[in-house]
Amino acid sequence: METEKFKLHAPWPPSGDQPQAIESLLEGLNHGEKCSTLLGVTGSGKTFTVANVVAKYNRPTLVLAHNKTLAAQLFSEFKRFFPENAVHYYVSYYDYYQPEAYIPSSDTFIEKDASINTQIERMRLATTKSLIERRDVIVVASVSCIYGMGKRENYEDAIVNFSVGERWNRRSFQEALMKAYYERNDFDLQPGKYRVRGDVLELYPVYSDATLRFSFFDDELESIEEVDPVSGHSIARKQHVSVFPAQHYVTSDGAIAESMDKIKRELELQVGRFKSEGKYLEAERLGSRTRYDMEMLAEAGYCSGIENYSRYLDGRAEGEQPGTLIDFFPPDFLMIVDESHITLPQVRGMFNGDRARKEVLVEHGFRLPSCLDNRPLKWHEFEHYMQRVVCCSATPGDWELAHSKRVVEQLIRPTGIADPEVEIRRATGQIDDLLAEIQKVRGAGGRCLVTTLTKKGAEELAGYMSTLRIKSEYIHSELNAFERAEEINRLRSGDIEVLIGVNLLREGIDMPEVTLVAILDADREGFLRSYRSLVQVMGRAARNVDSRVILYADEVTDSIREAVGESKRRREAQLKYNEEHHIVPQTIHKSIERMLPEVEFEAAPEAKNKRAQQHIEHMDNEALEKLMWEAVEKLQFEKAARIRDMIQAMEEGRTPQGGFGDEEGGTGLRAASGNRYKKRKRA
Structure with missing residues (x-):
């Protein structure tokens, strides 16, 4: 059974004015105060203070940060403080995002364009899974957590439960997985896919680093195993598993069918309004675009910009707030707002910026008015969730100071370092x-x-x-x-x-x-x-x-x-x-760790190749060779081959080219790795 209590791991006890800060913040929470502020100077250990508050208060916790870099550092620190608990990272999964927009002055329409980071998407899905399954959860999130992601009820309805001994028709079993948005691929088992081999079905959940192997005897589910996806070795045997959907936005054929009549009625009303105002171009544009989307929804169950019809697909009323990550938290959760002087104004401004862009699209016939309900939370809707809040900042904003019953100062650094002159x-x-x-x-x-x-x-x-x-x-x-x-x-x-x-x-x-x-x-x-x-x-x-x-x-x-x-x-x-x-100031010594889980090197876009190239130019051949053999020892042969090609190019006075290097080179490095590694060990 999963632990339900936070267990703080730290090599040091609270010091300086941290004990008083921890005690005061807990006192405020236990007395039912909605908001407290921790005014902590940089380097005073605000995160450690907050970690102690989280451990003692023992509630599911949302840590809100205003950008991905800060969120990554907080995620790394909380993972280190709570290794036995579920600590997750939830930010926008777009590496690049250009929203749909229209510029009337130049009659320029900008199509939506985006690049999705699949690793972050997996981390987002792992977040909601943990929030449903357990209470000892800390989620470090950016303000993307206030954007619509579909209703929690729809997501939970798509969860499929399997138990050993159950009888499943093979076709029904696969249909259940497909309704959870998993696709069959018998050749390449990747996250979000499953494959069938005789009486065995293997599934790779999007949110997990392990695959699930279902073995059947006739129509009986004989065994369930958790399996290492690389070696194929069994990690654990399961009597019961829950398979969570492969995406957050979940809808159904019935919901799409019901939404068609509503979309059609709204289209007729809006086209009629445009014509009555003499806006025939806008009327024609809206009619052709919307009818095309409806045909795609009817035939494929999806269309580009499907989120603009989320009001109907979710079954929401006009103006009703969308489902967000915060809905996955229980009512008694704790909210930590880091760098609140920046984060809270950012939350407050999200709605107006989003609405201003979409109102232009609506007025010029690019979208139906219902697209306005695909939005982030309004400020008063977000405030509704702020029932147990600790705001942290070295420079608190006006809202925190006005709404906090207590402002706890933490000015002392345990290291003794004073603010620089x-x-x-x-x-x-x-x-x-x-x-x-x-x-x-x-x-x-x-x-x-x-x-x-x-x-x-x-x-x-x-x-x-x-x-x-x-x-x-x-x-x-x-x-x-x-x-x-x-x-x-x-x-x-x-x-x-x-x-x-x-x-x-x-x-x-x-x-x-x-x-x-x-x-x-x-x-x-x-x-x-x-x-x-x-x-x-x-x-x-x-x-x-x-x-x-x-x-x-x-x-x-x-x-x-x-x-x-x-x-x-x-x-x-x-x-x-x-x-x-009698404290002598000492520089902080902190190990260098990855803020986020390591991801495989991908064929990068031009900008990333340029940055990697700049980094390589400052490394000599010895450093590059060391990096290459480190990659070999980690079995990252393609990466090693790429570095090898760069070394050769630099030795010959050529400009290193991007890419991985050929397959033969990777194989050669693989074969040589054993002997080279032994030589390094002896040395």
């Missing part, structure tokens, strides 16, 4: 000055973070530094979650010396190796250079005793003055605590 330098000539400072940091073995105002600026600065043989890289929202997590680890390991970004570096990213934080154009008042933003960026330098902060500004703005003043207050509090407790 802040130096203000002129923005004129800032790049030359910055390069001189970076050379000092490189000589001491440190790392640098640089924040710019634009993504283009980050890219251009990273490229310029690369020409100076500085190992630099940019990080921004166009990179997928796995790439961003990998960039953070490369900085920490030293593969990157300078990481340049816009605002993804501000909140919650732990990089104790960083000894310099430089903020370019700090006097450009606005969102990216507000008081809260400056405090957050400066906080990246609060994990290393040698860290410094440089603000490049030609004038001292109110935001700069307030941020520097607050930093000074917190610094004095830490220094006083250190003196009273």
